[in-house]
Amino acid sequence: MAVGPASVARPAPLTGRTASRRSVLERESVFSWMMLAPGVLFLLAFVAYPFFYGIFLSLQDRRVASAGTFVGLANFVAQAHDAVFWQVTRNTFVYTIAATVLKMVGGLAMALVINQQFRGRNLARAFLLLPFIVPTVLSTVAWMWILDPTFSVINWTLLHSGLIAQNFSWLGNKTLAMVSIIMVNTWRGLPFYGITLLAGLQTISPDLYEAAAIDGASTVQRFWYITLPVLKPVLIIVTMFSVIFTFSDFQLPYILTHGGPANATHLFATYAFDIGMSAGVLGSGAAVALAMLPALAALIVALTLYLRRE
Amino acid sequence: MTTRRAFITGTLAATAGAALPLRHAAAAPKSMTVVRESSFIKPFDDYFAKTLAGEYEKQTGIKIIYEATSVGGMLTRLTTIAETKSGPEIAMTALNWPHLFDKSLVDVSDVAGEIGKQLGGWHENVLEVVVVNKKWKALPWGNIGQLEVYRTDWFKEVGVNKFPETWEDLLAAGRLLKKKGHPFGFELGHGFGDNHGWLYPLLWSYGGREVDRDGKTVLIDSAETAKAVDFCRKFYQETMLEDVLGWTDVNNNKAFFGEQISCTNNASSILEVGLRQFPDIAKVTDHGMNPAGPKGRFHLINALSHAVLVHAPDPPAAKAFLRWLYDDKQMSRWLASANAYYAPFLHGYDNHPMWNVEPRYLPYKESLKTSRPHTWPGPQGPAAAESVAKYVLVDMFAKACRGDATKDVIATAASQLKQIYKAK
Numbered sequence: 084m085a086v087g088p089a090s091v092a093r094p095a096p097l098t099g100r101t102a103s104r105r106s107v108l109e110r111e112s113v114f115s116w117m118m119l120a121p122g123v124l125f126l127l128a129f130v131a132y133p134f135f136y137g138i139f140l141s142l143q144d145r146r147v148a149s150a151g152t153f154v155g156l157a158n159f160v161a162q163a164h165d166a167v168f169w170q171v172t173r174n175t176f177v178y179t180i181a182a183t184v185l186k187m188v189g190g191l192a193m194a195l196v197i198n199q200q201f202r203g204r205n206l207a208r209a210f211l212l213l214p215f216i217v218p219t220v221l222s223t224v225a226w227m228w229i230l231d232p233t234f235s236v237i238n239w240t241l242l243h244s245g246l247i248a249q250n251f252s253w254l255g256n257k258t259l260a261m262v263s264i265i266m267v268n269t270w271r272g273l274p275f276y277g278i279t280l281l282a283g284l285q286t287i288s289p290d291l292y293e294a295a296a297i298d299g300a301s302t303v304q305r306f307w308y309i310t311l312p313v314l315k316p317v318l319i320i321v322t323m324f325s326v327i328f329t330f331s332d333f334q335l336p337y338i339l340t341h342g343g344p345a346n347a348t349h350l351f352a353t354y355a356f357d358i359g360m361s362a363g364v365l366g367s368g369a370a371v372a373l374a375m376l377p378a379l380a381a382l383i384v385a386l387t388l389y390l391r392r393e
Numbered sequence: 394m395t396t397r398r399a400f401i402t403g404t405l406a407a408t409a410g411a412a413l414p415l416r417h418a419a420a421a422p423k424s425m426t427v428v429r430e431s432s433f434i435k436p437f438d439d440y441f442a443k444t445l446a447g448e449y450e451k452q453t454g455i456k457i458i459y460e461a462t463s464v465g466g467m468l469t470r471l472t473t474i475a476e477t478k479s480g481p482e483i484a485m486t487a488l489n490w491p492h493l494f495d496k497s498l499v500d501v502s503d504v505a506g507e508i509g510k511q512l513g514g515w516h517e518n519v520l521e522v523v524v525v526n527k528k529w530k531a532l533p534w535g536n537i538g539q540l541e542v543y544r545t546d547w548f549k550e551v552g553v554n555k556f557p558e559t560w561e562d563l564l565a566a567g568r569l570l571k572k573k574g575h576p577f578g579f580e581l582g583h584g585f586g587d588n589h590g591w592l593y594p595l596l597w598s599y600g601g602r603e604v605d606r607d608g609k610t611v612l613i614d615s616a617e618t619a620k621a622v623d624f625c626r627k628f629y630q631e632t633m634l635e636d637v638l639g640w641t642d643v644n645n646n647k648a649f650f651g652e653q654i655s656c657t658n659n660a661s662s663i664l665e666v667g668l669r670q671f672p673d674i675a676k677v678t679d680h681g682m683n684p685a686g687p688k689g690r691f692h693l694i695n696a697l698s699h700a701v702l703v704h705a706p707d708p709p710a711a712k713a714f715l716r717w718l719y720d721d722k723q724m725s726r727w728l729a730s731a732n733a734y735y736a737p738f739l740h741g742y743d744n745h746p747m748w749n750v751e752p753r754y755l756p757y758k759e760s761l762k763t764s765r766p767h768t769w770p771g772p773q774g775p776a777a778a779e780s781v782a783k784y785v786l787v788d789m790f791a792k793a794c795r796g797d798a799t800k801d802v803i804a805t806a807a808s809q810l811k812q813i814y815k816a817k
Contacts, residue, residue, distance in 0.1 A: 146775050148475035148497040165812060166805060167783065231644070232636040233653045254639035255582075257795065341583035344638035345791040346784075360469050362782035363493045363775060 140369035147363035158370035168371065170346050171354045175375075178265060178336075178350060179329045185269040186325055187318070190276020195310075197277065198284045208278075215274040223338040226267045230254055230339070254340055257347035264336050264348050268329060276321055283317035284310070316390060323386045330375055351375045422707050424456035425714060426481035427699070428474070430467035433662040437731035445723055449714065457714065465585050465642070474702060482705035483715065486698045488781070489766060489773040491523050491530035498530040499701040499708045501715070505529040508719045513741030519696050522766045522773055531698035532715055535728065535735025536764065538757040539590025539693050541681040542649065542663045543656040544674075547575045556681030560598065560624060563656075563684045567632025570655045577632040578654030581791040584642035588787045589767055590693050591658035591683060596621045596786065597765065598686025603780065604771035604814055611816045613789075614807040617688070622793045622802060624686075629794035638791050650674060658683075661734055661754055680756045682763075692760040693767065696738060736761050771814075779813045 107113055141158055145151030162168045197208050214222065228234050230253035238250040253263045287310065295305050333352035336342065342349030342357065349357075351374060359368020432438045438461060446457035460481055462470045467485055474480040475497040491498060505523075509515045515533075523531045541563075543556060551569035567577045580587040596602070600617035604610065629637070634654070636644070645657040650671050657663075667675030683692050699718075701711040717723060721741070728737060729747045733754040737745070738761070748758055768777040780786070789806040793799055811817070 146493075147472050148494050161812065166808065227643075231647065232634060233648060233651045252635040252639070255634070255636035256638070260639055340639055341641050343582035343641070343784075343791070345788045345795065357782050358779070360472055362779040363472065364779055 137369045137373060140365050141373050143366045145364075145366040147365055151366060154366070158367050159374075161367065162370055162374065167346055167349070167354070168374075171349045171351060171371075172374070174261070174346075174348060175330060175350045176378075177261065178268070178332070178348075179326060181265045182268040182272065182329050183322060183325055185265070186272045186276050187322060189269065189273050190280055190321075191314075191318075193273060193277035194280035194284055195306075198281055208281075211277055212274045214271050215278075219271065219334045220338060222271065223267065223335050226263075227339060230263055255344055257344055260340055260344060260348050264339055267335055267339065268332060271335070272325060272329070275325065279321045280314060280317060283314045287313050316393065319386055319390060323383060326382055327379055330379060422455055422482075422710050424458055425483065425705075425711060426458040426460055427483040428460040428462060428467075428470060428481040429485035429699075430487075431461040431464055432731070432734070433464070433660070434665060434731045434734045437727070437734065440727055440730035445718065445727060448723075449717060452717075453713075455710065455714070478704040480704075481702070482707075482711045483699055483701055486523075486531045486700045487695055489522050489777055491698070491700060492525050492773045493775060493778050494700070495525045495530060497703055499703055499705070499712070500528040500530065501532055501701060501712060502529040504712050504716050504719070505532055507716065508532065508739070511741070512719075512721060512724075512739040513743070514739070516738040516740065516761055518694060518761070518764055518766075519738040521769075522694060522696050523698055531696075531700040532719060533696040533698040533738045534719070534724070535697055535731075535737050536757075536761060537586075537660045537695045537697060537734070538736055538760045538764070539586065539658055539660060539695070540683065540756050540760055541591075541656055542659045542661075543679060543681060544575070544677050545679050546677040547573070547655045556679070557684055560595065560628070560684045560686050564624075564628050564632060567628065567656070571632050575655035576634050576653075577628075577656045578634055578637050578640070578645050578648045579628075579656075579658050580640040580642065580645055581629065581638045581787065581794055582640040582644075583784055583787070584640065584644075586695065587640075587642050587645055587657070587659055588784075589781065592625075592786055592790050593693050593765075593767060593769070594683045594691035595625060595686065595790075597691040597769070598683070598689055599624065600686075600688035602770060603768050603786065603810060604776075604816075606770045606772070608772040608774065608776060608814060609816050611807055611810045611814060613810055614803050618803055619799050621686070622790060622799045625790045626793045626799075638795060649678075661757055664751075664753060665732060665734060679753050682756050682760055690763050692764040694764040697735060733757065776814045780810060783809065783813070785809045785813070 108117075140151070142153060142155060143151030144154045144157070193211060197204060197211065201207075229236055232238065232250050232252055232255070235250065235253065237253070238247075241247040242250065251259060254260050291309050292305055295309055300308065331352050332350060333356065336348050336350055337353050337356070340348045342353045351371060355368045355372035357368075358371055359365050362368075427441075429438075438459070442459040446459060450456050467487065468490065471484055471486070471490065471494060474484060475494050478497075486494070486498075505515070519533050519536075523529055523533055541556065547570060548554070548556070548566065551566060551573060553566045553569075557563040557566050570576065579591055581592075582588060596618065599621035601615060601621045602612040602617075605612050634648075645654065645659055646663055646666070648654045649657055649659075649663055650667070652674070661680065664675060664678050664680070667678055683690060699715055701708055701715070705711045718727075724737075725742075725745065728735060728742065728745065731747075733747045733751065736757050743758070748755060766773055766777075767781050771777055785806050789802045792802045792805070
């Protein structure tokens with residue numbers, strides 16, 4: 084093959100300024116920061132600023148549309164003496180733990196099922212994503228009807244199948260109201276677990292299962308000694324995200340019960356909103372919202388350390 | 394003899410004085426925005442946006458933009474406007490918001506005085522919610538009353554031909570109706586209006602009070618409150634559905650039109666919607682005043698008003714618009730478009746023709762005389778707003794209804810109120 088003279092193929096020499104600009108851009112440290120900059124700026128503006136402003140507010144006696152005065156930790160001390168705050172704390176932990184466990188178990192089961200070969204698998208996968216795709220406000224309004232004592236399809240089914248003698252008061256009874264919001268949260272969050280764990284399942288080489296089967300491992304043993312260990316990092320990451328979202332959930336309980344009956348379903352986010360926005364006590368509302376921080380921070384640190392160790 | 398310095402000073406002052414009105418005229422706004430919560434009565438909003446706004450623009454050249462927020466969302470919107478000091482020039486206020494947003498609102502005492510003079514004077518009880526430190530901070534256009542809405546046919550079935558006058562009589566009627574499969578449905582959950590709408594009046598009618606006039610003495614722990622709580626528990630257990638403990642404001646409307654309940658506490662929106670969408674139910678729907686207790690009969694004030702925000706580029710222009718809007722030529726037509734949904738606080742409208750169209754709305758006018766603001770007789774300040782937002786009173790009654798002891802629920806409420814009012 085004929086090759087032209089080297090001088091033809093060689094690019095024209097760069098001017099001094101362009102060359103130095105290019106060499107700066109080619110430096111990994113500069114280029115990586117350039118790529119990171121939009122994300123970092125976004126996080127600074129929409130996460131870091133509100134977060135630090137929230138801390139600033141929580142240290143003030145600050146009413147809406149008024150100047151604040153620095154009160155140190157007085158808002159946190161006041162919360163510690165507020166019986167409703169402790170009820171809200173209990174509610175949030177019960178809600179988060181119950182919903183997360185249900186989503187984890189249900190999501191894993193969902194992933195294992197849709198990882199199998201069967202007819203209409205892709206359609207099933209698409210349908211299973213629906214709860215996650217539909218806007219929460221919209222789906223929660225649908226749940227309001229589903230849980231309504233008169234129009235509840237659940238009550239109707241139970242009543243007409245003879246399983247109950249009278250309708251359940253899903254949102255009027257304090258225990259059932261908590262069960263209801265956990266149920267709706269689980270329904271909404273299950274696809275997130277299912278699809279993410281499915282992605283994890285698909286990375287497991289079939290050779291491992293074949294080898295285990297040849298060695299005589301049962302289905303349960305294959306799940307326990309192959310599937311679960313490989314999925315563990317994915318499971319931990321998904322759980323971390325799910326706990327954060329569930330712990331700070333607002334839309335769902337706010338629309339379904341607004342924290343009622345008698346605060347039985349009030350969570351940190353709904354209580355903080357009522358104090359900060361409805362009562363106009365911004366400092367105190369920020370203090371309630373920040374009460375979520377220690378638990379979430381501890382969880383994130385613990386899970387991150389665990390992942391690193393692994 | 395005029396010195397040179399005096400001449401120059403005088404000339405400059407005169408020039409500046411002459412220039413000011415010109416500057417003002419030149420800076421007259423091209424448009425102004427009015428934000429209000431979407432009304433349950435659509436023709437009321439439409440009349441403002443399509444008729445009145447157009448008329449004002451024709452007369453003055455100033456375009457009036459109407460921004461509607463969703464029902465229950467106005468407080469959040471107002472908070473955002475006040476905190477960012479930007480957005481609409483005129484905003485709706487309700488409940489005791491003029492006290493909460495005092496520093497963000499323009500003094501409109503002059504306009505209120507003129508309107509009062511023209512239209513027979515203001516009802517005294519509204520002053521408590523819109524006058525802050527002797528200054529009018531909002532101009533009320535009407536009250537959304539909370540009364541008893543009931544099924545006349547079912548009440549007649551159990552021999553009750555007239556709405557009961559006292560809580561005890563209503564309880565007696567409710568027992569009969571529940572036995573017939575027509576329970577009551579009074580909201581005891583975390584809604585924004587239909588719960589406080591009957592629970593404050595119930596407390597007051599038994600002589601109970603949250604806090605004293607001084608805003609420092611918590612009065613909830615009293616024998617009168619205990620009587621009200623005991624009555625409420627009995628009323629709930631013997632007349633209602635369990636679900637009311639978790640209801641928000643939409644549930645009782647749904648239940649009424651679902652023919653699930655025979656009586657509830659609500660604004661006149663149920664009848665209004667019934668007349669349009671459920672004519673058969675509307676035919677047998679009527680209103681009753683809140684029943685009387687041993688210490689009288691009470692209702693709740695919810696004065697919907699317009700306020701001018703201090704960040705408005707031209708507050709006098711905003712006030713001029715409100716002066717025009719509250720003129721009888723406009724206000725009379727606008728109120729009529731709402732089918733008496735809003736009961737005006739102006740004595741000049743006590744016998745307005747809008748009250749003759751549908752006599753079933755008349756109790757809403759009558760209720761004004763016995764209406765008081767939330768937390769009355771306590772002061773209408775931030776602490777009152779906090780008490781309402783934390784549902785202290787609602788939860789006290791709701792917990793008693795689900796079975797908690799009277800003394801325990803009152804003790805919890807007293808402890809919360811002492812913290813809120815910073816009382817000992």
